[in-house]
Amino acid sequence: xxxxxxxPSPTGPLHIGGLRTALxxxxxxxxxxxxFLLRIEDTDxxxxxxxxxxxxxxxxxxxxxxWDNKVERQSKRKEIYKIYLEKMLENGTAYYCFCTKEExxxxxxxxxxxxxxxxxxxxxxxLPLKEALKKNGNPVIRFKCPLNxxxxxxxxxxxxxxxxxxxxxxxxxxxxLNNPLYNFTCTIDDYEMQISHVIRxxxxxxxxxxxxxxxxALNFPIPEFAHLSLILGKDKRKLSKREGSTAIADYxxxxxxxxxxxxxxxxxGWNPGTDKEIYSLDELIKDFSIKKVSKSGAIFNIxxxxxxxxxxxxxxxxxxxTQKCLPYLxxxxxxxxxxxxxxxxxxLKKLEDITKLTxxxxxxxxxxxxxxxxxxxxxxxxxxxSLTDALNxxxxxxxxIKEKLIKEAKKASSIGNFMWPLRVALSGKKASAGxxxxxxxxxxEESLKRIQSALAFLTKS
RNA sequence: GGCCCUAUCGUCUAAUGGUUAGGACAUCAGGUUUUCAACCUGGCAAUCGGGGUUCGACUCCCCGUGGGGUCACCA
Numbered sequence: 001x002x003x004x005x006x007x008p009s010p011t012g013p014l015h016i017g018g019l020r021t022a023l024x025x026x027x028x029x030x031x032x033x034x035x036f037l038l039r040i041e042d043t044d045x046x047x048x049x050x051x052x053x054x055x056x057x058x059x060x061x062x063x064x065x066x067w068d069n070k071v072e073r074q075s076k077r078k079e080i081y082k083i084y085l086e087k088m089l090e091n092g093t094a095y096y097c098f099c100t101k102e103e104x105x106x107x108x109x110x111x112x113x114x115x116x117x118x119x120x121x122x123x124x125x126x127l128p129l130k131e132a133l134k135k136n137g138n139p140v141i142r143f144k145c146p147l148n149x150x151x152x153x154x155x156x157x158x159x160x161x162x163x164x165x166x167x168x169x170x171x172x173x174x175x176x177l178n179n180p181l182y183n184f185t186c187t188i189d190d191y192e193m194q195i196s197h198v199i200r201x202x203x204x205x206x207x208x209x210x211x212x213x214x215x216x217a218l219n220f221p222i223p224e225f226a227h228l229s230l231i232l233g234k235d236k237r238k239l240s241k242r243e244g245s246t247a248i249a250d251y252x253x254x255x256x257x258x259x260x261x262x263x264x265x266x267x268x269g270w271n272p273g274t275d276k277e278i279y280s281l282d283e284l285i286k287d288f289s290i291k292k293v294s295k296s297g298a299i300f301n302i303x304x305x306x307x308x309x310x311x312x313x314x315x316x317x318x319x320x321x322t323q324k325c326l327p328y329l330x331x332x333x334x335x336x337x338x339x340x341x342x343x344x345x346x347x348l349k350k351l352e353d354i355t356k357l358t359x360x361x362x363x364x365x366x367x368x369x370x371x372x373x374x375x376x377x378x379x380x381x382x383x384x385x386s387l388t389d390a391l392n393x394x395x396x397x398x399x400x401i402k403e404k405l406i407k408e409a410k411k412a413s414s415i416g417n418f419m420w421p422l423r424v425a426l427s428g429k430k431a432s433a434g435x436x437x438x439x440x441x442x443x444x445e446e447s448l449k450r451i452q453s454a455l456a457f458l459t460k461s
Numbered sequence: 462g463g464c465c466c467u468a469u470c471g472u473c474u475a476a477u478g479g480u481u482a483g484g485a486c487a488u489c490a491g492g493u494u495u496u497c498a499a500c501c502u503g504g505c506a507a508u509c510g511g512g513g514u515u516c517g518a519c520u521c522c523c524c525g526u527g528g529g530g531u532c533a534c535c536a
Contacts, residue, residue, distance in 0.1 A: 009536045044535055101534080108532090117463045118532060140534050158466070167464045167532080175534045182536045205465060206531045229467075230529070264473095267485095271474060275484055294474075297529065301472045304486045314499075347498040357497095375495070409495075419495035431497030 002034025003196050006060075006067070007186070009041040010052035013247035014059045016239060016300060017201060017231045020265045024228060025199045026065050027266070027288040037193055038067035042075045043185055059248045063258045064281055072193065074185050081180040084188055084218060085141060085173070089129055093217035094173060096132040096139035097124045119169025121145075141174040143184075143214060151209040156197075156226035157293050163209045171210055183207055187214040190223055199226045199290070202297075226290055229269055229297045239300055251305075255328060255351020257316075260309040268298045278311060306349040313348050321345060328355045330362040339441045343433040357432075361441055366428035366450065370457055375420035383421045384458055386412065390422045390435075391451045394444060402436035425454035 004025040008018055029036040038060075042048035060067070088094035097120075104120060111118040124132070125144050132139065149165045173184035180188075190198060190211075205227050215222050233239045239246050251261060263279050272279075272287045279287070313321065322341045328351050329337050340358055348354055360366060373383050389408060397404055409418040419435060426438045426447060439447045 007536090011536075041536060047535070104534095112462050112532095115462060119463085138534090155466095161465075163465065169532085171532095172534055179534085181534075186536085201530095202466065203530055204536090207536090227466080232529080234472090267473065269473090271485095273475065275475095277485060296467050298474090299472060301486075304473065307486055310499090344498090346500090414495085416495045421495090423495060427496095429496085433497085434495080 001194075001196070002029055002032040003037060003194055004029040004034065004199055005037040005039050005190070005193060005195050007039040007041050007189075007200075008056055009044065009047070010049060010056060011044070011047040012052055013249055014056045015246040015248065016265065017246075018056075019059075019063070019248050019261075020231065020268060021200055021228060022060060022065055023262065023265055024226075024270075024288075024290070024293070025197075027285055028197060028199060028226075028290050029068075030285045031288055034196070035068040036065075037069060037072070037195070039072040039189060039193065040074065041182070041185070042073060043180060043182065045075075048075070055249065059252070062252060063248070063262055072189065074189065077185075077189070078178060078180075080192070081174070081185055081188055082177050085177055085180060085184070088143075088173075088217060089141065091217075092129075092144065094141050094143050095122070095125050095127065095129070095170075096135075097122045097142045097170070097172070098132075098135065098137045098139045099124070117167045117169070119167065119171075121147075122170045125170060139176075140172045141176065142170040143173050143210070143217070145170050145213060151212055153208060153212060153222075153225055155205075156199075156224060156290050158227060158295055161205065161208070163206075165209070165213070168210060168213070173214070183210045184214060187211045187218070187220070191215065191218070191220040195223050197224045197226065199228065202227045202229050226293070228293065229295060231268060232297045232299045234299060234301075253352075255324075255348075255353070256305065256309050257312045257324075257351075260305070260312040263312075264305045264308050267304075268300070269294045278308070310349050313345055313351070316345075318342055318345075325351055325354055328352050329358065330355075332362045334443055334446075335361060335441060339437075343437040343441065360427050360429060360432070361438070366453070368424065368428035372428070372430065373421045373424045373454060373458065375414075375416045378417060378421075380458060382417065384455060386418045386421045387425055387451055387455050387458075390418065390425075391448060391455070394439065394447055394451070398444070401439055402434075405436055421454070422451070425451045 006022040006025050008014070026036045040053055042053070085094070089096070099120070099122065107120065108118045120142075122142055125142070145165050145168055147165060150162050151165060152160055152162045155161050171183065172181060174180040186207075208225055208227075212222055231239050245251065248261070252258070259280060262281055262284070266279060266284050266288070267277065270288065270293050273292065318338060318341065322338045325341050326337065329340060331337075340361060341354070344354055344357055347357060390405070393404060393408055394401065405419070405422075409415045412418040423432060423435045423438070426435055426442070427433075432438065
C-alpha cells in the first residue's frame with residue numbers, strides 16, 4: 001500500500017512551503033488509495049513546543065487535509081530508537097566518537113582551506129565498542145560511513161541523483177543512547193510506519209543518501225523519494241518572513257478561503273497541462289501527478305492568490321459567504337449584512353477587504369471633501385440641483401428606485417451629473433457600490449439624511 | 462570552499478527533436494459602468510551565454526554564468 005507522511009517539527013507555525021509538502025503528500029496518497037500519515041518530529045526539546053503542534057493540526061484541518069491514523073510523536077519513541085542504536089553499535093555500523101567540538105571545528109576549517117569536503121572521517125571509527133564503553137568522556141554516536149561509494153537514488157521528480165560517500169562522512173546519529181538525531185529517527189520511523197514514498201522539500205536532498213545508508217545498515221527496504229523545489233520570495237530568495245507573512249494562519253485570518261489556498265498552492269510547481277486552473281481538492285486528487293511537478297523553485301506571487309480567491313468568493317452562495325464575512329463586518333440596526341455582502345462580493349479579493357470598503361454604510365456621519373461631490377466641471381448650483389432632484393425622487397418613491405434614478409439621470413446633461421453627486425453624498429467615497437444599492441442597504445430615511453447633509457455642506461461655504 | 466539541485470514572458474507555467482514558442486496572473490488599451498469592482502475584446506512581453514550532436518534544439522551532451530540548497534551534538 002502507498003503510504004506517505006508529513007513530518008513537521010513543531011518549532012513554528014505552518015507555513016506556505018510546509019503546507020505544499022503536506023498537500024502533495026496528501027494528494028499522492030489519496031489518488032493511490034493509500035494513507036497520508038502525520039508525524040511530529042519533536043526530538044529537539046529546546047525548540048519544540050506544544051502550541052506549534054496544535055497550530056499545525058488546526059490549520060491542516062481547516063484546509064481539509066486530514067491524516068489517517070493517529071499522530072506519531074518522536075518524543076514518545078525513545079525506547080524504539082535506543083534499540084536500533086544499540087543494534088548498530090553492536091554490529092559495528094555505528095561507533096562512539098570522543099572528538100571535542102574544538103577539534104572538529106579546527107578539522108573542518110582545515111579541510112575547507114584544502115578545498116576538500118568538510119566532513120569528519122573519525123579517528124574513533126575503529127575503536128572497539130568494549131574499549132569505548134570503558135573510556136571516559138561524553139561521546140556522540142556516529143554512523144560508520146562506507147568509504148568512496150556512490151549512492152544513487154531515483155528521485156520521482158528529478159531522476160537519478162548520485163552522491164559519493166566521501167562527501168558525507170561519519171555523521172552524528174545520536175548525542176547518546178537517549179537522544180537520537182534527525183537523520184536517524186527519520187529513517188527508523190519511515191521504516192516502522194512503512195512509508196512507501198517520502199515526499200519532502202529540496203533541502204532534504206543531501207539527507208537522502210544518509211538515510212539510505214542508514215536503512216541499508218539496518219536492512220530496511222528503501223522507500224521512493226520525491227523532492228519538491230523550494231518556494232521563493234519576490235527577490236528569488238527563500239521565502240522569508242520579511243516579505244509579508246509566510247504563516248498559513250495569517251492568510252486564513254485575512255479571509256483567504258481554504259479551497260482557494262489549496263488551489264493556489266497546488267499550482268505552485270504543478271499544473272495539469274491543460275487550461276483548467278480552478279481545481280477543488282477532489283479534482284486535484286484525481287488529476288495530480290507527482291511526475292509533472294516542476295523541478296525549479298517557484299516564486300510566491302500574491303497577485304495570483306488574490307485572483308483565485310476572488311474567483312472562489314464570487315462562486316460562493318450568498319448565505320454561506322455572508323456567514324464568512326460576518327467577522328469582518330460591523331453591525332448596525334436596520335442594516336442587513338446579506339445585502340452588504342451581495343453588493344460587494346464582486347469587489348473582494350479577500351474577505352477582510354470588506355471592512356474598509358463598507359465602513360461608510362455603518363457610520364452616522366460621513367467625512368469627505370466637499371469637492372468630491374462635483375462631477376467633472378459642474379457648478380455648485382448644478383450639484384445642488386442634482387441632489388435636490390434626487391432627494392425629492394427618493395422621498396416620493398419606495399419601489400424601483402434604480403430604474404427611476406436612471407430615468408432621472410438620463411434627463412440630465414450627462415448621467416454622471418446626476419449620479420455622481422448622489423453616490424458621493426451617500427457614500428462619501430470616490431469608489432463605492434451604486435446609489436440604488438446603497439439606498440437599498442441603509443434605507444430611505446438614512447439616505448435622505450445623507451443627501452440633506454450634503455446639501456447643507458454645500459450651502460455652508 | 463566541497464557536494465548537490467536548478468534555469469521559457471515581470472510572475473506561475475505549456476510545448477513525443479519540427480508550433481507564428483501556447484495559457485493564466487499582473488500590466489496596458491478599448492468596450493460596458495456615475496465611480497470602483499466584475500465582465501467582454503485586444504496589445505506588450507520569454508527559451509541565461511558559448512560550444513557541440515542533428516536536415517532541424519526550448520527540448521539531448523559539454524563548458525561557463527546566474528540562482529538555490531546543504532556540509533549542526535537543528536529538523
